Amino acid sequence: MADLKPYVALIGGRFRSATAYRTSFAVELITNAGGTAVDVSTVFVLFHAAKVVGGFTLGEALMMTGLTASGFVLADLTVGNIDQLKTYIRMGTLDAVLVRPLGVLPQLVIADLPLRKLMRFVVGSAVLIVAIARNDIAWTAGKVVLLVTAPLAGAVFFGAIFVLSAGLAFWWVESGEVGAAFTYGGRDFTSYPITVYGTWFRTLFAYGLGFGFVSYHPALTLLGRADPLGLPAWAGYLSPLVALAAAGIAGLVWRTGVRHYRSTGS
Amino acid sequence: MDGLDASVPTISPHRPLSVSVATFGALMWSGFRRYATYRQATVAGSFTNIVFGFLRCYVLLAVAASAAGGLAGGYGPRQLATFVWVGQGLLNVVGIWGWNDLAERIRTGDIAADLLRPVPPVTAYLAADLGRSGYQMLTRFAPPVVVGALAFPLVAPSRWQTVPLFAASVMLAVVGSFGCRYLVNATAYWLGDARGPLMFWTLGAGVLAGLYFPLRLLPEWLTITLWVATPIPGLLQTPLDVLVERDGPALQAGLVALQAIWAVIMVALAGLVQRRAERRLVVQGG
Numbered sequence: 316m317a318d319l320k321p322y323v324a325l326i327g328g329r330f331r332s333a334t335a336y337r338t339s340f341a342v343e344l345i346t347n348a349g350g351t352a353v354d355v356s357t358v359f360v361l362f363h364a365a366k367v368v369g370g371f372t373l374g375e376a377l378m379m380t381g382l383t384a385s386g387f388v389l390a391d392l393t394v395g396n397i398d399q400l401k402t403y404i405r406m407g408t409l410d411a412v413l414v415r416p417l418g419v420l421p422q423l424v425i426a427d428l429p430l431r432k433l434m435r436f437v438v439g440s441a442v443l444i445v446a447i448a449r450n451d452i453a454w455t456a457g458k459v460v461l462l463v464t465a466p467l468a469g470a471v472f473f474g475a476i477f478v479l480s481a482g483l484a485f486w487w488v489e490s491g492e493v494g495a496a497f498t499y500g501g502r503d504f505t506s507y508p509i510t511v512y513g514t515w516f517r518t519l520f521a522y523g524l525g526f527g528f529v530s531y532h533p534a535l536t537l538l539g540r541a542d543p544l545g546l547p548a549w550a551g552y553l554s555p556l557v558a559l560a561a562a563g564i565a566g567l568v569w570r571t572g573v574r575h576y577r578s579t580g581s
Numbered sequence: 582m583d584g585l586d587a588s589v590p591t592i593s594p595h596r597p598l599s600v601s602v603a604t605f606g607a608l609m610w611s612g613f614r615r616y617a618t619y620r621q622a623t624v625a626g627s628f629t630n631i632v633f634g635f636l637r638c639y640v641l642l643a644v645a646a647s648a649a650g651g652l653a654g655g656y657g658p659r660q661l662a663t664f665v666w667v668g669q670g671l672l673n674v675v676g677i678w679g680w681n682d683l684a685e686r687i688r689t690g691d692i693a694a695d696l697l698r699p700v701p702p703v704t705a706y707l708a709a710d711l712g713r714s715g716y717q718m719l720t721r722f723a724p725p726v727v728v729g730a731l732a733f734p735l736v737a738p739s740r741w742q743t744v745p746l747f748a749a750s751v752m753l754a755v756v757g758s759f760g761c762r763y764l765v766n767a768t769a770y771w772l773g774d775a776r777g778p779l780m781f782w783t784l785g786a787g788v789l790a791g792l793y794f795p796l797r798l799l800p801e802w803l804t805i806t807l808w809v810a811t812p813i814p815g816l817l818q819t820p821l822d823v824l825v826e827r828d829g830p831a832l833q834a835g836l837v838a839l840q841a842i843w844a845v846i847m848v849a850l851a852g853l854v855q856r857r858a859e860r861r862l863v864v865q866g867g
Contacts, residue, residue, distance in 0.1 A: 335774075342777025346784050353784060357793050361640065364798050365648040368640075489621035496632035503636050511643035516635050 321417055326425050340431065348434035351384055354506060355442050369511035370543055374449040376508055378538060381443035382530035383505040386469020388439035392432045394424050394474045398494055401484035409576070419573055420478070453539055457552075464555055465533035469505075471558040472529055475565035476501055482565070485572030497524070505529045510543055528557040604700060605708045612712025626673060627724040634669040634725050638662050638733060641794065654797035659736040660825040664795055666729025668821055670722040674714050675754045675816055676762070677786045682706070683766035684775035696859060703852045707759055714755045736825055743826060743833070750820035750837050753844045758816045760847025761786070767851070770858035791818030797827065808836075812843035 334340050358380050362373040369376075400423065403409040412422050443466070452458065480494025487493075501520070504512070509521045509531045521527030528550070535542050536551025641661045645653040653661060683706065686692040695702050729735060738744055765782040769775035787793060789807060796804045796818050808814045819840045823833055 336772060336776075339772050339774045339777035342781050346777065346780040349781075349784050353788050353793070357788070360794055360798050361644050364653045365644045365646075367647050369643045487621070487625075489619065490625050492622075492629040493625045496629040500629070500632045500636060503633070507640055507643075512639045513635075516639065 321415075322421065322425065325422065329425060343431040344434055347431050348438050351388065351435045351438040351442075354502075355380060355384065355438070358506065369508040371508040371510070374446070375534070375538055375540070377442065377446040378450060378534040379508060379530040380506045381439075381446035382465050382469060382534055383502060384439035384442045385436075385466040386529060387473050387502045388432070388435045389466065389470035390473035390477060392436060393470075394477045395432065395498075397423055397477050397481040398498070399423070400481040401488055401490060404484050404488050404576070413573075413576075420569065450538055452537055458537055461533055461536060461551060465530070465537075465551075468533075468554040468558040469529045472525065472554070472561050473498070473501065475558070475561035478565040478569055479561075482568050482572045485576050501526050501529075505531065525557045525561060528554040605704070608700070608705055608708030609712035609715070612709030613716045614712075615709070616713050616716040623720045627721060630669040630672060630721070630725045631728050634666050634729055635732070637669075637793070638665040638729070641665060642733075654795050655827060656795060656797065656825065657736075659734050660827065661795070662729065662733040663735040663825045664791075664821050666725050666733070666735065667824055668792060668817055669725035669729070671751065671754070671817060671820060672792065673721040674717045674751065675758045676710070676714060676717065677758055677790060677792075677816055678783050680710075680762045681766060681775065681779055683763065684769040684779065687766075687769040688774050701852070701855070703763065703848070703855050706763065707756070707848070710759045711755065718751075738824065738826060740826060740830060740833075742830065743823065746833060746837055747820055747824045750823045750840060753837065753840045754816050754820050757812050757840065757844035757847050760844065760851050761812060761816070763851040764847065764854060767854045767858060770854075770861075786813055786816065789813040790816040791821065795821075797822075808839065812847050815840035815843050 358376060359373070362368060362376065366372065397420075400409070403412065403423070412419055415422065447462075476497050477494075480497050483490040483494060501524070504520050505526050509517050509527055512520070517527075521531065532542070532546065533551040533554050536548055541548070542550065638661070641653060641664075642658055645651055645656070645658050645661055651657065656664065683692075683702075686695060692702075695705070698705065738747070761782070765778050766775055768778045772778070789796070789811065790813050796807060796814055799807075804814075808818075819836050822828065823837060826833065828836070
């Protein structure tokens, strides 16, 4: 346990800095829950305008939204703050992280205590529960396992995307918002049935980048619905494999990036 | 020291107008140049705008495709596509998000230096923000609009007054957005730090300005209430509705008039809050 002591000390410091301005922190907590709530209300607003979107009803689409929301929240809660990497590189803060005898990734992960994101987890899980209640699911042992693994696999997958997007800054410091196109963009993409997207765009995001296995395919398997795009029913069970592959690539890119890093000298 | 005296450029009623205009122009130019230095960030940001353009456009078109009469919120598919892509182009011009300069200067105490300057903070920041939006208009507006036009059928305005109204509406959106952001940042005078209010603003402004979906998809009473009672639809929804000619000519002009009223109120409120804050300001050490 002695190895964990420095991390505990770091977390303690972050906790005090996050709560130093109480009112501001309280607003942050509420806003974070509101963020997920807004994403979900958008789905409701759109399905209010049309009963069926992309061949799916609101209840069915909520299954995808719920899986995405809970998976994304878990990833955001743990590694989401890694997107600050570009700031650390520009300001030279990363040098201070590198000289400490601790892991680079864990230090950056706890560099901004994600306490304020806890409320999101509550909202994300609630959406998934509502989705399960609204659909008539023929439960089997396999589906119960899928219900537990799909959000976890989604979290690992989004975590890998967060690390990859942030790692871009090792090569391109002014990468700006490019990462957001894949982290938040990926979240938006997987919140809806992928049948709504144009062919090349869908192929690129769902199968080229793997986002199709975060929520669309697991949701189809849970719902017992055939894929209008033609993939077999067991495709829903592939999500952990896709997530592990993404995590492997992210780990490799991150290590290469850290080795490639030359301080800005600031 | 020949040729130099102690006079400083200033904006005040006691000075000739030409001096004030020149000072305002210089501050605008500095805002323009500041953003012109981040060229790579401009490319990166446009890329992200384009990805989100595709995401939102496909989803809204799918909604319209299965909605009654092929209309979602009264918009046809071409109008929706135009709404989304021009919205992505305007997002950074209006600059709803990502401005915390004032809050940071309050938190660190640097604001004390701003108060010593001869130009009031609201005027100085407004000039710099207009310069910023001018640069963003030249660089950030076209890329998403061009990509959108290549990938989807868009609508062109059919009324002669639409283009000048749209231009006025964009200007008003920039000014209104500045007023709102200034007020959100100014909460730091009382809270010490504005991170919470800024996050709250980011969330609320995105959805209530019509970025995630056109507000016309909401129940009519709610849309009207938002429009009349808050300045936020004026930041994006109004210019976009004007451009795609969602309403008749009278309502089209009326929306811009409403937007103008809100823009004036927000900037006046920013000035008022600034003066109140200065009276109670205790600069933090450091």
